[in-house]
Amino acid sequence: MPELETPGVATGTRAEWVAAAAAVLRKSGALPADAPDEAAAPDGAGLDQAVLARLGRRTFGGTPVTPLAGVTSTAAGYRRLDGRGWLNCVPLADPDPAQAAAALIADLEGGAQSCWLTVGAAGTALPDLPAVLAPVLLDIAPIELNAVEPVTALQAGRAFARILSDRGVRAPGGGLGADPFGRAIRAGSPEVDTTELAEIASLATDLGLRGFVADATVAHEQGADDGWELGYLLAAVAEYLRLLEAAGITPDVAAALLTLRLPATAEQFTTIARFRAARGLWTRLLELALEPATTVPAPWLHAVTSRMMTTRYDPWVNMLRVTIAALAAGTGGAQAVTVLPFDAALGIPDAFGRRIARNVSHLLLDESHVADTADPAAGAGGIEALTERLAATGWAAFTEIEAAGGLSTAVAGGLLAERFAAQKALRASRIATRAQPLTGVTEFAHAGEQLPQRRPKGKAWPERWASPFEALRDEPAPRPVALVVLGAVASHSVRASFVRNALGAIGSPLAGGDAATADVAAAVAGFDPAAGDIAVVAGSDAAYAGADPTFAGTAADVVTGLRERGARLVLIAGRPPAGVEVDGTVGLGGDLLQLAGLLRGTGVTEVQR
Template sequence: SDVQELGWSIAVGVAYLRALTEAGFSPAVAASLIEFRFAATDEQFPTIAKLRAARQLWARVLELSGAEGVEMRIHAVSSRPMLSKYDPYVNMLRGTVAAFAAGVGGADAVTVLPFDSANGVPDGFGRRIARNVSHLLIDESHVAAVADPAGGSFAVEQLTADMAAAGWEAFIHIEEEWEQGRDFSPFRDRIAAVSAEREKAIARRRRPITGLTEFPNLAETLPERPVDPLNERVVRYGASFEALRDAPATTKVFLATLGTVAQHTARATFATNLLAAGGIGVEVAGATSDAEDIAGKYRAAGAPPVVCLAGSDKTYAEWGAAAIAALREAGATHVIIAGKPDAVDAEVDDAASMGVDALAFLTATREKLA
């Protein structure tokens, strides 16, 4: 987390201060030899607050060390885990937000990773775009023209203060654990807990990743890049969804749309996007009038084993149960409903609605398609 990154960075900085002063350097000279590198993400305000909080924390450390007046040097690098391999052009936006936040947060140097870094070794175009992000922010947005662009904003000031307080607490905690037994396993466990919580939010799409978990495009052609061994060591935030996309399902789900387009389009769109996030295509029935009509279109589509009903609450109540019965009779073995499972007066095998564990749902659906 941002707080853990602050706590760990300050702890490492203090360790270097101690080592350098023990080697004979004065605290001021030792402090001048240290540069901090932080991740800048597309979470704009937390990134701004993190960099501002880092300066406050390090200033306090130098005050206690007798090295006041030495400026903290910060090198911000756009986060590699936040990049997505699929729909990589969205990474241009992520990198721009990260670079803007780093500049506003007061970074002395900013490195923007090319948008195609997750696909392998970036090409010339990717490197050029990454370089130009900083040029645009400095020369056209004038981010560098103000000493502290976020200064005075209550939201940023409060977030900075909260993050600094939590970061100092994390730093003290790490120091205590190190003194007690030089064991970092508790810290690693806390990192693992944060990572698990983040993965849970991504799996439920409460933390959306555009182009991957939201608005995926199954027909896209990924840019081909030489293999970059560094990517093998990076766990991207959407790695679980990328794994599903890497091996797309060969059988489509029949999207049993009930009623007119106006009646089913909302849930049909939701279901299509959700299934596409797992590499699953759909065969859409289109406008339908009754159970017999939808069963006929299901047979014409080849009668795939998995069916997903999509319609309004009214059509579910009127003839959803009859549609399910007709589809099962025509060969459907796994029936999903887009919405709550009790929206239709019939037994369904699964349901998909807002807040569903998308990763678990998609994995289960792919197993039924196999």
């Protein structure tokens, strides 16, 4: 894409854009003054690469995300072209039938159009299903069933069929939600039970509903990156097609029985590209599976905002997360979007949480009109390129699963568990070092925060990204850490604030560090080992080296003074000067969970990464 020109629009050339971007980067210091330019590199190639290297990034899975790319349009298979928006599909998982029914009818009267209904231990008991659905017009509002232990998808589907029959109505859409692969993985079982597939397919066909879910949220919650989420999704589709064909159901009929469910995160561009890539991968797989010249049916994409990204602490930030996620999923082409309420990680959401969640889609569709344009991301070179790259990584993961014998065999043989565990560990490290920050948890933790109270869930969620930090804050360290500052407030405030933020994230209270100190004696005077025998020294590099005019002494002098006063552990903010012996550091890129282990005596010294 040598030019960025559009007929009739003064957009300029790529070279002009790169030159303008380079000027800004040079001014900010992000690009060296001697970075190659057109004179040093013909056609500006050197400058082009230098600029893109600083403006680009990579996804969690390592896929490049660039601001400019040589792709201006992709195959139609990536695109949703009907431009009809999405169904506002509210989640419901409440064991109390009366409260569940009241919440559901409030959602529907408030503008929701569909419901993703959990049946089983985590939600509505099977005998309570008629009561929960009693106020619902089932010939208008589609229901997506989600059967969990001890209820099977077939049992839930038959119960739903009886309700429809008793009322003499036919559902306008929805699905039975059978997912034998996800059920086995979530239960930690190597055996995938597919014995009910034929009966579920028959029941779904009779009811005019989708019967099965290829559910990438399963892979997401096990730790998978974007490529493996897509690979898992595609492997589930392929396995369904094989199993149903063995039961006498042709691939074109089987495809119509499938729902593709994907997680939507606050990584906006990645989520847009992942949904578009899922559509393209579906198209390619069906082209291979169907008879030649058969029209590939469009997939039904159900987006669910990520449970993993939600937090119990500072739950209000979840409102921002789910709004970005819903926008990205809808922009990426989801036909149904489920927004989890901001308080869902705290327990069963209350009426306020549910109202805010359903209103997200109202704001996006009815006030912002984001769905008025079919496939609004089309033509954006960065997103088009990211779509193709994610599709390629997804296809590679899919072929690896297929080479292992298919999804059921990959589950039984441990391939998925191995891949997901490695990716989960990598993400955990990124969160612990704040390479992937969680606002309100690993960044800007609110000390002493009082959490909203909610009714307990029927079944706990899987461990979320914030869970290790939340556990530390649930049980704060019993004694405070002394913050020992060097010099004037202006000199030590940056590092002192960094220490407060870091220790607040791991539930370690701080004492001191609010005032200026003129010398070593003043700095260590407030340290009392009886109150807490751990100290963190915070000051500027100049103060550490004895070159700060507002502080008489060095970091080495302060460390020595603290040890003489009985400090068991002495840490320093930033990098310690040469020759200064400390027990650990609190700095950019440090592992906060290892720091918590050091401070609480349960782990090894924090390391720089």
